Amino acid sequence: MAMTDMDDAELDRHLKAARARPPEPDAAFMARAMADAQAHQPPAAPARPPAHWAGARARALTWLGGVAMPGGLVAATLVGLWIGVSSGDLVSDQAAVLMETDLGLELIYRFPAMGGFLEEI
Amino acid sequence: MAMAFDATSEASDEDLLVRYAAGDPVAARALVARLSPRVFAVARRMLGSEAEAEEVAQDALVRLWRIAPDWRAGEARVSTWLYRVTVNLCTDRLRRRRDMPLDPEADYADDAPPVEQRLQDADRAAALERALASLPERQRQVVVLRHLEGLSNPEIAEILGLTVEAVESLTARGKRGLKAQLAAQRSELGYGDD
Numbered sequence: 001m002a003m004t005d006m007d008d009a010e011l012d013r014h015l016k017a018a019r020a021r022p023p024e025p026d027a028a029f030m031a032r033a034m035a036d037a038q039a040h041q042p043p044a045a046p047a048r049p050p051a052h053w054a055g056a057r058a059r060a061l062t063w064l065g066g067v068a069m070p071g072g073l074v075a076a077t078l079v080g081l082w083i084g085v086s087s088g089d090l091v092s093d094q095a096a097v098l099m100e101t102d103l104g105l106e107l108i109y110r111f112p113a114m115g116g117f118l119e120e121i
Numbered sequence: 122m123a124m125a126f127d128a129t130s131e132a133s134d135e136d137l138l139v140r141y142a143a144g145d146p147v148a149a150r151a152l153v154a155r156l157s158p159r160v161f162a163v164a165r166r167m168l169g170s171e172a173e174a175e176e177v178a179q180d181a182l183v184r185l186w187r188i189a190p191d192w193r194a195g196e197a198r199v200s201t202w203l204y205r206v207t208v209n210l211c212t213d214r215l216r217r218r219r220d221m222p223l224d225p226e227a228d229y230a231d232d233a234p235p236v237e238q239r240l241q242d243a244d245r246a247a248a249l250e251r252a253l254a255s256l257p258e259r260q261r262q263v264v265v266l267r268h269l270e271g272l273s274n275p276e277i278a279e280i281l282g283l284t285v286e287a288v289e290s291l292t293a294r295g296k297r298g299l300k301a302q303l304a305a306q307r308s309e310l311g312y313g314d315d
Contacts, residue, residue, distance in 0.1 A: 006300045006307050008296070008300075011296060011303070014303065015264075018245070018269055019268065019271065021246065022158070023161065023162050023165040023171075024162070025178070029161065029179070030157055033153050033157040034153045036179065036183050037149045037152065037153050038146070040183065041142075041144060041149050041189075042142055042144055042189075044145065045144065
């Protein structure tokens, strides 16, 4: 090998040394890179309550039962009232009074067939 | 400096990017710390200019942040995608540079002080940078990715859209070119003495 030639081993050493000392960005560049990353980052999704909170809520609803389902309670009351009326426990003047109250209107709204019955008695 | 172990130190780039897209600030910091130096180093070695390397690296990273919400896991590695973007941006810069007169104030490697004024390690690094700058574009890209970034030939082939055989051929020609460039400075750089 001539004095001015470079062999593979020398070049490999040269490249290996360069690889071990990569050019490093300065702190200002790293700060800009971090600012860019933050500026483009989508916002985090809103936090959900922990799983044990969800379980406690479900247990509370089960325990409350009808309170959690007020519609069912009203319907049951109205059906009971209708059964009572249809059994003849109410006299006709009481039925007329009932027809003029909010409860009567609610009964007719929910049970249209009952409107004719109340008028008949 | 060794980094302290934390939950992000062993996470893959892909996992961190998913967490980044979900708004995790820890993932954002980890990705910046991990990827920014790599992207900067590649750009610096391909462009030979600190200022241009910073601009390219910043541009490449912003493109990654923008694509993060749409990133489809399993289709590509984050590092491969980022190297490809960086190489393409460097290529654009080099082509534009060819069409423009050189800025005498720019910090190109060719403006480095004479070899005699520098320490040997710095001399060798500067000489390598000049030799790299003299290589044809594709050869320079392959040598930087293979020998300075330590990537495998298949990964380089994927990044540059070449066959593995083409990468091997470019690497061989690039190394021959480097040896030819460095040979003239061999004794000044201290080769043969160590």
